[in-house]
Amino acid sequence: MVNADDASTPVLLIDVDGPLNPYAAPPHRRPEGYTTHRWHPEGWHGRKPLRVWLNPDHGPALLALPYLPFPDSPSRPDARLFWKTKYVVEWAGGQPFVWIDDDTTRYDQEYVDQHHDGFGRILHIKPHLGLQDEDFAVLNAWAPDAVAATTTKGEPR
Numbered sequence: 001m002v003n004a005d006d007a008s009t010p011v012l013l014i015d016v017d018g019p020l021n022p023y024a025a026p027p028h029r030r031p032e033g034y035t036t037h038r039w040h041p042e043g044w045h046g047r048k049p050l051r052v053w054l055n056p057d058h059g060p061a062l063l064a065l066p067y068l069p070f071p072d073s074p075s076r077p078d079a080r081l082f083w084k085t086k087y088v089v090e091w092a093g094g095q096p097f098v099w100i101d102d103d104t105t106r107y108d109q110e111y112v113d114q115h116h117d118g119f120g121r122i123l124h125i126k127p128h129l130g131l132q133d134e135d136f137a138v139l140n141a142w143a144p145d146a147v148a149a150t151t152t153k154g155e156p157r
Helices: 059-062 086-094 108-117 132-149
Strands: 010-013 035-039 051-054 095-100 120-124
Touching: 086 095, 086 108, 086 132, 095 132, 120 132
Parallel strands: 010 095, 095 120
Antiparallel strands: 035 051
């Protein structure tokens, strides 16, 4: 469980590649508002640095969101669900959450609805676009319900 002292505090989980770094956009068409960064992460043995596109306007909006410890990754994927889904539900332990990812489908939201005893929403991001203004509008629209929720079931976007 994320926070045993206050299981009604909402949690925000954000996948990086796709929502924050629209890696699937054509390499010659950087999405509007994004800047290009070249990066040699530790352990990277490629000849070229990795290209990362980030939108500096996301910084202020993301800094206002709650950050909690990153959960460990599960060891076994499920054939029908995205590999993170069962683990996110288990990790949340009934605590309200919103999860931003580009690899989820309606099956993942259905799993959350059926197995999570609290507010749980998945915001699917198109990996060629990354987070857009309308996605922040959805996050803001969900926020009051996430804060107020203790046992509300999720609805897919």
